[in-house]
Amino acid sequence: NHVFVQTGKDLILNLTEAEIPQNASLWLWQFNNNALVTFSPHLSPVILDTGRIEVLEKKYNVKLKNLHKSHSGIYTAKSLLPREQILSEYNVTVQDPVSPVDLTINCTSSTSSHSILTATCRAEDFSINITLRCENKTCNQQGGDSRGVTTSGSSLHIYQLNKSVICNHSNQISWTESIKKIEDPCTKHGESRTHYEYMVFLILLLLIIVIIVIQKLTEYNVTVQDPVSPVDLSFNCTSSTSSYSILTMTCRAEGSSINITLRCEYQTCNQEGEESSGVTTSGSSLRIYQLNELAICKHSNQVSSTEYIKEIKDPCTKHEHRNHNWLIVCLILPPLVITLIICHRCRKAGNKVNVDNTIYALPEGMDQTHKLNETAEEEHLSPTTTYSTVGPSLTQKSSKTKTRTQPESVYAQIEKPST
Structure with missing residues (x-):
């Protein structure tokens, strides 16, 4: 049998039981006269090439795994005992898949x-x-x-x-x-050549027309412009009620101005009517409009442009807040002034009542000193005791006021008289 196998694929070599002699005691599969696996009755197969041979459940069949071109050749099943006999033969050719064309x-x-x-x-x-x-x-x-x-x-x-x-x-x-x-x-080549010739003709014709037009265009209308000046964007309170206020948004540039009207309710302002645009004395364009919570004023001409973007804030609401603040000041200030005046008067009255009645004086000795005569014997019997009478100080009283009533106790140092 001539068998063709793709590179990397497996091949099963079949050997039926009928092809094996009944008295055979040893048979094998071989490749180019090299034994791959041997079989004996009642014994397990002996695999000699374990790398690429697998014995299937039917012990007469084997699988050749992962074939390569070097595995191309003759695979033979042969009985060896009691006599040598070829049982089956395969001519295997391993090929690569063909390449694209x-x-x-x-x-x-x-x-x-x-x-x-x-x-x-x-x-x-x-x-x-x-x-x-x-x-x-x-x-x-x-x-x-x-x-x-x-x-x-x-x-x-x-x-x-x-x-x-x-x-x-x-x-x-x-x-x-x-x-x-x-x-x-x-x-296609002929059509391409014809198409190419037609395109060349058109290009030459257009070139001639351009040359003629350039020759006739001898004058140019040139306008020299200055860059546009910056713009001024302002908000003014036109009118105000308890529920809404009307604002006028004005955009000024080069002595010209345009404006739009905004109606504000609950801190939300919306444009009344369409956006406004105008032309200044120099020919530049002014444009003013509202975008979400922003006011935008644009000033432009053919060579430059500038714009002013400002957050929309209701000036009417600001005036109400300022008046409200003055009202609070007017309500709080008079009672505060009155309270301060009363406190000042009470402090002055308290200062008049306070009297410092502290007396400072040095004691002075009396003019008369009463001496007690004692005998020498008595001096030895008891400690020496000297008596002196003192009285209130005769010096001028301090001009300081008394803080409280002082006791009439006066202390003075006395000396023992010499004996």
Whole structure:
């Protein structure tokens, strides 16, 4: 059996029980005379090439795993005992899948009546081709199909089928093809050449017209402009009620002004009417409008532009807050002044009542000193005691006021009289 296997695939080698002699005691599978696995009745198989051999459940069949080109060759099942006999044989060829093909159609020659095309099929550095003759947009193959064999043994085949050319690349385990619709490249080249000539003619014509126009345009209307000046954007309170207020938003530049009106309720302002625009004395444009909570004023001309963006704040509400603040001041200030005056008067009255009645004085001795005569014997019997009478100080009283009533006790140092 000749078997073709794709590179990397597995192959099962089958051996039926009927093919094994009843009296056989030893048989094997071999590859190019090299044993792969041996079998004996009532014994487990002995695998000699464990890398790529697997014994299946039926112990007579084996699987060759992950085959490569080097594994191509003859695989034989052979009985050895009691006599040598070939039981089964496989001629295995391992092949790679075929590569993609490249199909091209080229213009070989062309006349006013017909054109000759060459269709070429290439694969693995090998090519074959066929010839097509096209007349009035109809192409027919000249001669038969073309076939060839590549260096790897795969086949190439190119042929015409209706309005297409087909290139087929195949071997025993895979195939691929390329199909291309026949379009006459010779006619395309002719159409391209005609189109190119037409475009050249148009370009030359336009160039002549441009030259004539440039010659006639000898004057230019040139306007020199200054950059626009900055703008001034202001808000004014037009009127105000308890529920809403009306604002006027004014945009000024170059002595010109435009404005829009806003109506504000509950701190939300909306534009009344459309946006306003105008033209200044220098010809520049003024434009004023509201965008969300912003007021925008734009000043522009053909060479420059400027704008002023300001957050919308209700000036009417600010005036009400200022009046409210003055009212609070007027209500609080008079009672506060009265309270301060009363406190000041009470402090002055308290100062008059306070009297400092503290007396400072030095005691002075009396003019008379009463001495008690004692005998020497008495001096030895008891401690020496000297008495002196003192009285209130005769000095002038302090001008300081008394703070409280002081006791009438006066103390003075006395000396013992000499004996």
